Amino acid sequence: xxxxxxxxxxxxxxxxxxxxxDEEDRxxxxxxxxxVGAVVGxxxxxxxxxxxxxxxxxxxxxxxxxxVPLWVSGGIHxxxxxxxxxxxxxxxxxxxxxxxxxxxxxxxxxxxxxxIYMILYYGACTRLLLRGALVTAAGFVLSxxxxxxxxxxxPGAREKGMLADFVxxxxxxxxxxxxxxxxxxxxxxxFVCSPLRAVFAxxxxxxxxxxxxxxxxxxxGGITGDLAGYFxxxxxxxxxxxxxxxxxxxxxx
Numbered sequence: 001x002x003x004x005x006x007x008x009x010x011x012x013x014x015x016x017x018x019x020x021x022d023e024e025d026r027x028x029x030x031x032x033x034x035x036v037g038a039v040v041g042x043x044x045x046x047x048x049x050x051x052x053x054x055x056x057x058x059x060x061x062x063x064x065x066x067x068v069p070l071w072v073s074g075g076i077h078x079x080x081x082x083x084x085x086x087x088x089x090x091x092x093x094x095x096x097x098x099x100x101x102x103x104x105x106x107x108x109x110x111x112x113x114x115x116i117y118m119i120l121y122y123g124a125c126t127r128l129l130l131r132g133a134l135v136t137a138a139g140f141v142l143s144x145x146x147x148x149x150x151x152x153x154x155p156g157a158r159e160k161g162m163l164a165d166f167v168x169x170x171x172x173x174x175x176x177x178x179x180x181x182x183x184x185x186x187x188x189x190x191f192v193c194s195p196l197r198a199v200f201a202x203x204x205x206x207x208x209x210x211x212x213x214x215x216x217x218x219x220x221g222g223i224t225g226d227l228a229g230y231f232x233x234x235x236x237x238x239x240x241x242x243x244x245x246x247x248x249x250x251x252x253x
Contacts, residue, residue, distance in 0.1 A: 007032035011144075012039065013074035030148055030175055034182040037144040040072045041137035048133040062126035066118060069140065069236065078114070080229020082106060085113035087220075094221055098157060101226045121237055124244035132243035134193040135201050138186045139239035142201075145182035146209050147232050150223060152176045154213070157222035200246045204238035 002022060006029040009016045047068045051061030070078060087100040089109035100107075128136065152175040190198035212231040216223050 003028040004032045004035065008036055008039075011036045011074075011076060012072055014039070014072070027171070030151065031178045033148050034141045034144040034179070034186075036073070037140035037142075040069050041140040043068050043072050044140065045133060045137040048128065048130070048137075052128075052130065052133070059122070059126055062122045065125040065128070066122045077229035077232040080226035081117065081233040082110035082114050083226045084230035086110045087226075088215070089113075094219065097220060098224070101220075101224060117233070117237060121240060124237075124240040127244035127247045128240070129247055131194045131197055132247055135190045135197045136240050136243055138189040138193070139201055139205065139236060141182060142186035142190075142205055143232050143235035143239065145179045145186060146205060146235060147228050148179040149176055149183070150209065150213060150216070150231060151228055152179065154216060155222040157216070157220045157224045157227070196250070197243060197246055200242040201239045204242035205235050208235040208238045 003026070005016050006026060008014055010029065011033060044065060047064050048061070051064050083101050083103070086103075086107040086109050087097040089107070090096060090100055092100070152172040187198065187202060190201055208231065212227070212234055216227050216231075220227060
């Protein structure tokens with residue numbers, strides 16, 4: 001239970017009990033990271049049910065659906081996305097990019113990239129139908145499970161840092177197995193909602209995983225907390241865009 005609370009304390013803004021973190025509980029906290037996604041997905045789905053259909057007129061519903069994941073997560077992954085935009089746009093060497101990831105200042109490329117991201121996410125949300133919203137909600141679990149798999153399988157780009165300290169001493173093989181179970185469960189839920197929509201979503205998420213993994217290894221030499229956040233946001237955007245594309249190509253099915 002303590003490991004679960006640690007995961008929610010780290011990766012959401014939901015109020016949690018305060019206690020001294022035990023080393024063993026911290027090592028297993030990553031196992032519960034996808035459950036944060038389950039809460040985000042539930043909030044996303046409830047928001048869709050409240051503001052869907054005709055009540056989505058004027059784009060208000062799309063704005064709410066765009067804001068809800070950021071509100072529940074506290075924007076921790078968006079922070080990583082923006083930092084990564086700045087780092088990659090610097091065209092510096094690996095050391096320089098890692099320095100920029102640690103910099104608390106926001107650069108022009110982060111502002112532009114973040115703006116484009118939000119526009120695309122908002123536009124996709126305005127196109128969602130119920131089954132697409134259900135698949136997108138399951139995608140918040142999927143994105144975090146794949147992220148956990150990347151964290152467990154990739155080398156750390158830095159010896160010290162929030163992510164490095166968080167997963168220090170954890171059993172990577174056990175973590176990979178746990179994340180694989182979450183991935184299978186999320187994929188199953190997607191297929192129950194709509195097999196073809198699930199194919200679109202899984203193709204988008206796996207493409208995001210492949211692309212971000214290459215970026216992490218080639219440009220940064222491994223993974224950091226910011227890069228994990230970068231992947232999570234890219235994956236979630238890919239999933240919701242896949243559902244919007246589906247609605248455009250295969251309407252009312």
